[in-house]
Every structure is written in C-alpha cells, then in structure tokens.
Amino acid sequence: MLELNDLDVALRVGGRMRRVLSGLSLSVAAGEAVGLVGESGSGKSMTVRAVTRLLPEGAAVSGRIRFDGRDVAAMDAPALRRYRDRDVGMIFQDPRAHIDPTYRIGSFLTEALRVNRGVGPAAARRQATELLAAVGIDDPERRVRQYPHEVSGGMLQRVMIASVLAAEPRLILADEPTTALDVTIQAEVVAILDRLRRDRGIGMLFITHDLDLALAICDRVAVMYAGSIVEIRSARDLHRSACHPYTVGLLGSRPSIQARVDKLVAIPGRPVSAFEAPPDGCAFTDRCAHAEPDCLHGRPALEPFNDGLVRCRRVADLAVLAESRPESPAAPPSEPAAKSVVEPPAESPAEEGTQP
Amino acid sequence: MSAEALSVRALTKVFRVADAKGRRAEFTAVNDVSFALEPAGSLGIVGESGSGKTTVARMLVGLEPATSGTMTVLGQDRSQPARKAADRRERARQMQVVFQDPYTSLDPSQTIGSAVEEVLRAHSALTGPARTARLTDLMDQVGLDTRQTAARPRELSGGQRQRAAIARALAADPKVLILDEAVSALDVSIQAQVLNLLSDIRAATGIAYVLISHDLAVVRQLCDTVLVMRKGEIVERGDCANVLDHPEQEYTRVLRASVPVAGWKPLTSARQAEPS
Ligand SMILES: Nc1ncnc2c1ncn2[C@@H]1O[C@H](COP(=O)(O)OP(=O)(O)OP(=O)(O)O)[C@@H](O)[C@H]1O
Ligand SMILES: Nc1ncnc2c1ncn2[C@@H]1O[C@H](COP(=O)(O)OP(=O)(O)O)[C@@H](O)[C@H]1O
Ligand code: SF4
Ligand SMILES: [Mg+2]
Ligand SMILES: [Mg+2]
Numbered sequence: 148m149l150e151l152n153d154l155d156v157a158l159r160v161g162g163r164m165r166r167v168l169s170g171l172s173l174s175v176a177a178g179e180a181v182g183l184v185g186e187s188g189s190g191k192s193m194t195v196r197a198v199t200r201l202l203p204e205g206a207a208v209s210g211r212i213r214f215d216g217r218d219v220a221a222m223d224a225p226a227l228r229r230y231r232d233r234d235v236g237m238i239f240q241d242p243r244a245h246i247d248p249t250y251r252i253g254s255f256l257t258e259a260l261r262v263n264r265g266v267g268p269a270a271a272r273r274q275a276t277e278l279l280a281a282v283g284i285d286d287p288e289r290r291v292r293q294y295p296h297e298v299s300g301g302m303l304q305r306v307m308i309a310s311v312l313a314a315e316p317r318l319i320l321a322d323e324p325t326t327a328l329d330v331t332i333q334a335e336v337v338a339i340l341d342r343l344r345r346d347r348g349i350g351m352l353f354i355t356h357d358l359d360l361a362l363a364i365c366d367r368v369a370v371m372y373a374g375s376i377v378e379i380r381s382a383r384d385l386h387r388s389a390c391h392p393y394t395v396g397l398l399g400s401r402p403s404i405q406a407r408v409d410k411l412v413a414i415p416g417r418p419v420s421a422f423e424a425p426p427d428g429c430a431f432t433d434r435c436a437h438a439e440p441d442c443l444h445g446r447p448a449l450e451p452f453n454d455g456l457v458r459c460r461r462v463a464d465l466a467v468l469a470e471s472r473p474e475s476p477a478a479p480p481s482e483p484a485a486k487s488v489v490e491p492p493a494e495s496p497a498e499e500g501t502q503p
Numbered sequence: 504m505s506a507e508a509l510s511v512r513a514l515t516k517v518f519r520v521a522d523a524k525g526r527r528a529e530f531t532a533v534n535d536v537s538f539a540l541e542p543a544g545s546l547g548i549v550g551e552s553g554s555g556k557t558t559v560a561r562m563l564v565g566l567e568p569a570t571s572g573t574m575t576v577l578g579q580d581r582s583q584p585a586r587k588a589a590d591r592r593e594r595a596r597q598m599q600v601v602f603q604d605p606y607t608s609l610d611p612s613q614t615i616g617s618a619v620e621e622v623l624r625a626h627s628a629l630t631g632p633a634r635t636a637r638l639t640d641l642m643d644q645v646g647l648d649t650r651q652t653a654a655r656p657r658e659l660s661g662g663q664r665q666r667a668a669i670a671r672a673l674a675a676d677p678k679v680l681i682l683d684e685a686v687s688a689l690d691v692s693i694q695a696q697v698l699n700l701l702s703d704i705r706a707a708t709g710i711a712y713v714l715i716s717h718d719l720a721v722v723r724q725l726c727d728t729v730l731v732m733r734k735g736e737i738v739e740r741g742d743c744a745n746v747l748d749h750p751e752q753e754y755t756r757v758l759r760a761s762v763p764v765a766g767w768k769p770l771t772s773a774r775q776a777e778p779s
Pocket of ligand 1: 158159160165167185186187188189190191192193194203356420421
C-alpha cells in the first residue's frame, strides 16, 4: 500500500543542503503494522513528513513514494488533500500542538467527520460520541463539551486517535504517539490503537525510539540509522536473532525489566544524522565493533539475509562467527529477550508474557 | 549517630492552591513519606506522573520547604532549608541532584568545562594542575571530549548536556546523588553508557543514589531497593527485584504489566479513572 523507494531528502539549512534521509526504502502492506525504530536524529519524523509531503520549504527530495501505486510527488492539490485527509491519518507525540485549543472536543471531532466524510451535523454528533467510547473514554457525553486544556495528555491522545479514526484512513502514521505518556497510560493508548486498527484492517507505520514497544505491537520492525534502514524483519525474528551490529547493540543497550545485567552492552559514541555520517562507506563504521577497513568504502546495500533485509557487508561472516561461539557470558540465564547473532539463536520456549 | 546516608521520616508537603471556584484550598503532594538509604545504597522511586516524586527530590535538596517531617543526611538534620551560604555549600558537598532538563542547572553563558571547574573550586581542595587533571578525568568519565568541554550548553545535544550535568554533580564528590529522570530522555545507546558509568562510580566511590524514574527497567538495572509512590504516598516498597517480580499491590502489578516486552499484549483493563 505504502512504498518508499530509495528516498533521499535534504533540507536547506542556511545556504547549504543538509541530508537527513539517505536511500531509505520501506513498505507497509494493507492492514500491516510496521515499526520504525531509531535514536534521535535518525530521520523518523522526516520520513513521516516526506510521506505526507509536509517537508520544510526548500527540501530536496529524490526517490519515490507511492501510495496504492500512485506517485505522491505527482499528486495535484486536490488529490493531495484527499490523500492527507482520507487515506492517511496522523498521530503525533504532542496532541496539544495539533488540536485547536479553542474548539470543544466534540466540535473538533464533528468537524473532522463533516469535512472528511461529509456526514451531517446530527449524525456527526452521534458518531463523535461513539468514537470517544471506542477509544475507551468514559462519559463521552460530558467529554464532548470539554476543551483540550481540561483533559490530560493521555485523554487528549485518545481524542486524537478518535479523530483519525473518524476519517476512516487506510494507513495511520503514528510518530511517537505515547512517548509523552505515563507507562500505564501508554499501555492503554497502545492497546486501543492496536485493537481498533486490527478490527478495521488499517495499516500503520508506528514510529518510536522504544524498540521493545515496537517489537511488542508491530508485525515487522525497521531499524533506522543515519537516515536509512539498516535492518528490517518480523518482530518475532528481530528480537530473537537480530543481524545488524547496530540492532544487536540497541537490544543490548536496553536494560531489561526481567533481570539486571552486570554491564549493558553500550555502543560507543553517539547516534548521528545522515549528514554527519561519512559520505562513503557504512554509516555505522565508527561505532561498530566489527568494522574492517573494507567497511569504509562503498555503501553496503540493504540485502536479504535470514528472512529479513540487512545493510551490512559483513553480515554473513558475523552470523558464522556467532554460530561458532560458545555461550555468551554477558547474557543472564533467565533473560528470554534480546537474543542476537552474537549468541547462538537458541529456540526460546514460550514467549514470556507478563500479563495476568 | 545514624550511619544512614539519607533518612526521611514522615515527610509531607502541602501546597496552597486555588480550587475550581478560585477559593483557597490545600493540596497534599507528598504524604507521610519515610525511607532510609544506606551508604553506597541505591534506591529507586517509581510512580505515575504527579505522584510526588519530584517534590520529594526538591525537599531533599532544600529547593522546597517541607510542610512537616524530618530529613537527615549523613546523620545531620536537614529538615529545614539552609539559610547561610556556608550551610548551603556544606550541604551541596554531601548531596547533589540532577534533573531531567539540564538547562535549569547549567548556566547558558558558561562553558561546560568552567561550570564543572567552578564546582571543583568550591568543593575540593584541589588547585592548579591537580584540579585540571580532575576536570579531565570527570569529563572523560562521562564521555565528553575537549571540544565539548569547551562548548556552551546550547551547542551540545540533549544527551551531552545531561552528561555535563552529571559530571558537574559528581565534581562535588557527594555522598548522595539524586537523579530525577536524569537518564530518561537520553537515546538508548547513550543511556546505556550513562547507566554503566553510574554503576561503576558507585562501585568505586561508595556514593549512594536516589533514582527517580518512570522506567522500571532502568530502576531494576541500577537500584537495590525501590519505593512505589501513588498520589503522594508510598504504596509498596522493598527489594527491587522482589517488588518487580512479585508485586503485592494491584497498582504495582499494573505498572509492571504496562512495560512492553516481547509477546506482550497491551492490557485495556488497566484503565484508571480520569480526574474530572
Ligand atoms: N527544519 C529542519 N531544518 C534543518 N534540519 C532539520 C530540520 N528538522 C530536522 N532536521 C534535522 O534532520 C535530522 C533528522 O530529523 P528527524 O526529526 O527526522 O529525526 P528523528 O529521528 O525524528 O529525531 P527525534 O527522535 O529527536 O525526533 C536531524 O539531524 C535534525 O536535526
Ligand atoms: N508549586 C506547586 N504548587 C501546587 N501544586 C504543586 C506544586 N508543585 C507540584 N505540585 C503538584 O504536586 C503533585 C506532585 O508533583 P511532582 O512532585 O512534580 O510529581 P512527579 O514528579 O511525580 O511528576 C502534582 O499534582 C503537582 O501538580
Ligand atoms: S558494514 Fe562494517 S561497519 Fe557497517 S555494520 Fe557491517 S561490519 Fe559494521
Ligand atoms: Mg521525531
Ligand atoms: Mg517529576
């Protein structure tokens, strides 16, 4: 449904062009949830802005973005409006910045229904209440009369989700939708989003810096570094057997809720944006423990490996290395998560579920 | 006579607020909170936003007067905020705090290096080359290079600023360090570096931590004991691994079950009533 092909984006900063996306390729099928995970500056939000043609003035774009086979770059103004209003729905980290504070919650929702769906006023009011109930808001009759400042961030994010559902989009673009929320509220909001999107067969591109969260709710997860995808595979495989050194590093960096480790496997240095990465060679070279002189020349391609795609010229060597290595001493015995190519991919028994 | 690094008894904070009709009212942000922290101990405080964690931290470091209750640091009474500058300096030597937003603690016009050196000058006997060497050590420990040491806060990334704030707090060589969501906003790979650093420093110096975080995995990694706060009160406490693996209170269970792990199915029944 959504297809990004070899996307390059550069922004004008001062008089210069600054590259923020570099050869990004990614697809989301109808009804599929794809996680896009990366650290700050990796280009996650810019990806969303490119998909919706909301890049800053003066941005240079090359490569292709297609929605249902249509070239997004070629859409004229009415087609673009229909695409933004009806085909894709957007949910952002800070709902307050995207909901008009002078409208009551009810008017905000009925407006969305009337403008995007051509629903009459009475039906819009009824549907607005139903939508609020669908996103788990108690007492929707009262809520429709409230203003955004009168409700909490978690509540407002649910209103945002309700407004996106009102347009019945085919694809939801969610950019860190729960990052600002408490963990318990995050769990609720994610649960609602997850259930409604499945029930309605809506595709989703779920952007987050939280790899665990993406793995928990997405079908496939793409890991982004310096403006491009370095690995993409099914959520199940990624958490058991990540192949790219950066993915392995991210999994090792995250402390576990299930056990303390002696030392986290920290990746040295800091994450970089596309324009800070070396122009030639692998963007991860100066942080990679497996880098060889060859890695400095020629950009590795995103290539099939173990049922996924990996952008690392040494991926096959590293997998062999991992196979032949005995038990990794760093991993705690009770830890089912974060298996990687550094350890032999042992078949873990039933997934650890923490729900009662 | 107390050997405790930190001891808090019946700490309470009542704020004066205005109610819906604009009348004067009282709001209890922290209610009867007691805990103790051993030297070289590490205590986590978790709980939803608004539960009173930051207010506790602010009272501990004297940024907010307690309404009632007592606090001691290294056996000395700290229940009232310091009045004299010398008192304040003495207290700052014992206990330091790093908040989530280091903009509040770093002077925008001062380079990172001179901010850290200022603390060394105030709190250590080091002078000349020895002080410079200590500065280099500290910056090294938090992974900031010479260019970053010479930079001003706005020229650094959020993660670098946060590490600068940690270096500055450590420069006082405190016995207790309070970290209020100090690693929460860091990128995962940087957060891992900082968490490793904090463990190493504790092992090497016997510093004690109070780590306030919404991230239970971070708390588990760094803390021996944990307090769970809700609406200003402690609802559960104990050994960190034990509380997280076998929570006794329903609230702690919900908190624990809200953490995404592989195979996690987000739970909808955790819904809490929204204050109207
Ligand atoms: N308007 C802009 N002008 C110039 N550079 C920009 C602009 N917006 C973003 N950038 C740069 O583009 C790069 C990618 O930005 P983007 O916001 O997409 O990253 P991100 O992965 O969403 O990061 P974060 O998690 O911090 O939001 C960064 O280096 C950022 O500084
Ligand atoms: N100066 C103040 N005046 C009135 N209420 C306050 C003040 N500071 C904090 N509060 C309230 O106290 C409660 C606890 O706040 P805080 O300590 O900041 O919680 P946390 O850090 O856990 O988010 C919140 O409900 C907050 O609104
Ligand atoms: S190509 Fe080389 S530097 Fe890049 S990730 Fe692979 S091994 Fe590391
Ligand atoms: Mg972003
Ligand atoms: Mg706080």
